Structures are given as structure tokens and as C-alpha cells.
Amino acid sequence: MATDLFTHSQEKPTATASNVPELTVGDLANSVKRTLEQSFGRIRVRGEFTGLKLAGSGHLYGDLKDENAVVNIVCWRSTISRLSVKPEDGLEVIVTGKVSSYPKSSRYQLIIESVEMAGEGALLKMLEERRKKLSAEGLFDDARKKRLPYLPEVIGVVSSPSGAVIRDIMHRLDDRFPRRVLLWPVLVQGEGAAQQIAAAINGFNAMDKNGNVPRPDLIIVARGGGSLEDLMAFNEEVVVRAAAASDIPLISAVGHETDTTLIDFASDRRAPTPTGAAEMAVPVRADLMAWTLQQQARMAQALTRRLSEYKNMLAAQAASLGNPQQLLESKQQIIDFISDKFSSLLRAFVQQKQSALSVISGQLKPPSHGLERSQTRLDSAFTNLLRAQKQNIDKMERTLGQTARLLDSLSYESILNRGYAVVKDAKGHVISTTDGMKTGQDVELHFREKKTAQAKITGTKD
């Protein structure tokens, strides 16, 4: 029994040394450790973290203090990941754990099993600081907010598969506009909740629109009401960052209307409740059906009104147009008049040209007539010519005969007969004068009966 130590000393305070059992240091230290563990059991202690140090082993060491005292704390590595509040220096918390001691130094310590914020004020202060930090990063900027689709085909819901939340959402969707819903089941509080919620948001975003599971057009992250601590997962950075990074428009619906978690700042719309999220997600189908029908009626009305307006306008136009038969007749008359005038003009023109033609053709002699006359003239001229030529020849023959007889009578030979002679030079030319005659020149003397004598000039006398 661990209480041996105390019972002995209490029951026998005056016992002699020989009666007191002898303990080793280790016995004592272990006995104290057991006593501490058994007498305190699980306790809750309020204090402020200080001097926290994460050892290489992954265990966390440090102190919990208040204004009067300091107590060593230790938090095993396996526990740290499950804590809903991450220990930080200066954080005012209530820790749950066991009192124990470490025999090697015999220092007693508080082994932490869970940590909660010490009262709402402290928690809210921490959340406010976190909100400011994330806001400074731009995660909550209005420019990042996406418009929700008017009518999503597929809605992804990140929530607990059990509980009223998903039923509330489905109920309201069915009332308004039944949709295909993909539920990504997650823990919504406690160990690993934040990681699961973040993984679900990221998982929906990573889906392929045409995959066997279609990527949703809208995400609803929902949880029912609870205490501030219950909703803590939705305040975790990992969740807030996943919501801010979501390409798919996201509605946050965590807790009741009065609860605000940090995911509400990062989401594209914040719904007061899961039911409210369903209302934001889809329009009311019946309203749309009525509206659509109404549009058809309005179009038909507008067009009918329009057509009757046109009909009236047409009638008015037709009236002002006049009788087409009359219009045609008056035009016909103009054509008749013009064609009449034109044909008489044409006739006069033809006549004028005809008479001009006959005048010109009268002046023109037929070319054959002239030709015949010329031929006759040519023929007679030719006859005349022939006759004249023959007469000429006859005459010339007669003249020739007479001339020949005359010539014969005038021939110098007859003169020679009468005793004269003719002197010719060596070349046969008649010399009729002494001009040019040279002394010693040979001459020929011609006598009657063609007798000749050679002579030489011996001299001349003028």
C-alpha cells in the first residue's frame, strides 16, 4: 500500500530506529510517486502556461503557474496531437491530468491529458488574435469571395454523417429544389476533427468534374450548435485555410446564429444554421416553374399586342394608299398617250426620210446606162480611128509615090548626066566648098554612070 509510509510514521511517531524499516531512496521516491498518483487521481487545474519546451522526443515540458505558485507539467507526444487547445506560453487554461513525480529528481509534475481554455474570455482573446493574424494574410478579403451558383447540380456537404445536421440540410433542399448531395463524413469535434474537415474541403476541390464521383458546384461545411469548445475545430487554422483556398464556392454553417467561428470569415457565405445553408444553396423550384410559365404568357401577350398594333397600322397604311386599279389605269393612260405621240412622230420621221431618199435616188443615174453609151462611143471611135488610119496610109502611099517620082527627077545623077561631077572626100562625104580643104588632100570625083576618078587637091582659090 502506498499509504504505508504515512501510516507508519503516524502510528509510531516515537518509534526507535530499530523499529523503523529501512528504505532505499528508490523505494521512497517510488512510494511518494504512488502516493501522489493515488491520492489525487484525475484533477483539473487552472493556470497559465509558461516556459514550454518541446523536447526532441516529442514530449512537451514546462510549467503551469498562477500568481502564487508554479507546477511542472509534462504532456506526452501521443497526447499533444489530440489536444483541442494547442499549449502556448501565456495561455490561460484549465488542464486535466494526473499528479505524479519523477523519481530521478523527485520533482512532482502534472501529466496533462487535455487542455481547455480558461473561461470564454481567454478563449475569445486567443481566437481574436488568430483572426487578426489570418486577416492580415488576406484570407478574409472580400475580393476572395466567390458568388454562389444560382442552381448547383451537385452539392458537397462536409459534416457528421450522424446527427440532425445532414438531415436538416436534405430536408430543406428537398422542400426547395431536390439536388444530388455528396456527404463527406467527418468528425466535427475532438481529436483529428480539424484535420478531417480540412481534408474533406480539399478533397472536394481535388475532384474531377467528369469523374465517376462528380465535383460539387457548391460546398456546405456544417455543424450543429455546441459550446465554444465544441466548435473549436472550425476555428483551427488548417480548416480556415482550406475554406479560404477552396475554388468551389463554400457556405459555412456552424453552430447557431449567435456562434461565430473563424471559418465563417473565410467562407464565401455564412449561414446562420445548416437549414439556412440549404436555403442559400438552391432557389425554390415551384417559384421558378411559376415564373417560367409566366414568362411564356408575357411573351405571348407582348407579341399579340405588337401584332395587333401592326395590323392597325397596316390597315391605316392601306387606306391611304388608294385603289390600285385606279392607280394602274391612270398610269396606263399616260403610257397610251406617250405611245400614241411617239408612233405619229415616228411615222413623220420615216416619211421625211423617205422623201429625202427619193430625191437623192432620182438624181442618181443608173450606172449601166452610162456604160452602154461609153461602149458605143468607144466602138465608133475605134471604127473612125481605123478608117482614118487607112485613109492616112493611102494618102501617105500616094504622097510617097509622088515624092519618089520627084526625088527621081531631082537625083544628082541626072545632073551628072548633064555633065557635072561630084567631089567627095576620102570618107565619102560630099565636098561642096573649099572651106577646110587642104592642099594634097585626096578626093574622089564621081561622074555619070557611077564612074569615079581619084584626084589630089593641088591648091585652092577664093
Added chain:
Amino acid sequence: MGTPKKIEEMSFEESLQELETIVGSLESGKAPLEESITAYERGISLKKHCEKKLREAQSKIEKISVAEDGSISAAPIDLNE
């Protein structure tokens, strides 16, 4: 308006918006009659498309499960169980 989009490819919201625009322009009566008739015909097609989308409303809930290899599947669940 440019080349009108193919109605079959239009989302429900786009169809609603264009239908609303067409109704407005028909009621204003400013467009020429021929255009109005074309617009009316398109309006009727849009209205049919909207009705089709409205009829497609079917409630269905499936639960996502992630396999060890990271692949995702969805199976119908009954919330009333």
C-alpha cells in the same frame, strides 16, 4: 447580343437571365417585328430548357469514402437508418 449561345449548353441561370431579357425587350416593343418573332421563338426554347432543368430535380444523397490509395467513391446512404 452577338451570336446567341446554344441553348443546350446553357446553364439554368443563363437561360433564366436570357429569358428575362427577351421578355423585357418584347414588352418594350422597340425591336422590329421580325426580330421580335425570332426573339419569341428563342424565348420559347429557353423556357423549355428551363422547364427541363426544373424537372431534373431529384433528391439523392451519397456518402463519400476514401480508399487507402486515395481514390474516392460514393455510395447512396439512407439517413433514416
